Amino acid sequence: MPVKKKISPKTLKLIDEALAAIVDQWYLSVSDYYVTAEKKAENPDIQVPEELKRFHDALGHRIKFYKGDLDFTYGLALDSTDEQSLLEASVNNKVPNFNYPELVRRLSVHYETTKQKPIEGFKKLKKVANCQVFSLPDDLQSNLVVEQREGKADIVRLSFEIEEQYLDELTSDPPAFMEIIHQYCVAPLRRLYAEVYRSNKRK
16 A cells, blocks of 8 residues: 655645635625624624634634524634644534434435535646545544533534645645635535534424
8 A cells, every 4th residue: 555645834834724714714704794803893882792703723723603593613623644634624512412423424425425526626637536635434424523522512523634646736726725625625514514403403
């Protein structure tokens, strides 16, 4: 079995910048609908707590929603060792008895149908499949980790192994690379978690 080439620090930095940009873009796209630090700074009369926050630190890049029934934090992080580099998408969960098996089932169905589809946005890589850039095990259950914390929200973590082969080409176009990450690694977890969350709340 061939030894995988380690991803260079320069390329890892470009990937991390893409993750930060996804959170920033998400924050800016919805900030009109929430009380933010920027709005409170502009208008001292706003006394309610912030309803939307973003964080960029050693833990990664996160966006927190706190308004009415919404109380979520979605995260993106990069974890790299000599053996592998992982892109982790996460969401916290405060719903008691959340149906995690159903979330795994829906994610498994989604990725089974999309992993072999070609990535979009790169003319020279038209035949490269999603799973050749961000890979998941066949048994998704083994890669979807639920960290249960006493007195705190659970954290659901889905990790994609980053394949090195096409990264130079992909990171040369940051907006297109960012869109691939968003569409393949972020949006499905966000959408399917929300679907299962709503079905739990109706019970």
